[in-house]
């Protein structure tokens with residue numbers, strides 16, 4: 366099996382990502398993590414701040430909710 370190495374999303378950073386910056390997204394019975402970026406331990410805060418500043422989608426469907434942005438360990442997903 367090929368091993369995919371995910372790199373940190375911070376510009377210029379070549380470190381291997383250990384977490385993803387994501388928000389729990391739910392639409393009725395269906396839920397998933399909405400991924401904004403991948404992060405090494407050093408850049409998690411920078412990338413969370415960047416994700417929070419990104420413009421939100423202008424329209425949500427009824428019953429659609431997006432939770433707070435947080436880090437999720439890649440190994441647990």
Ligand SMILES: [Zn+2]
Pocket residue numbers: 373374375378379380404405406407408
């Ligand atoms: Zn990094």
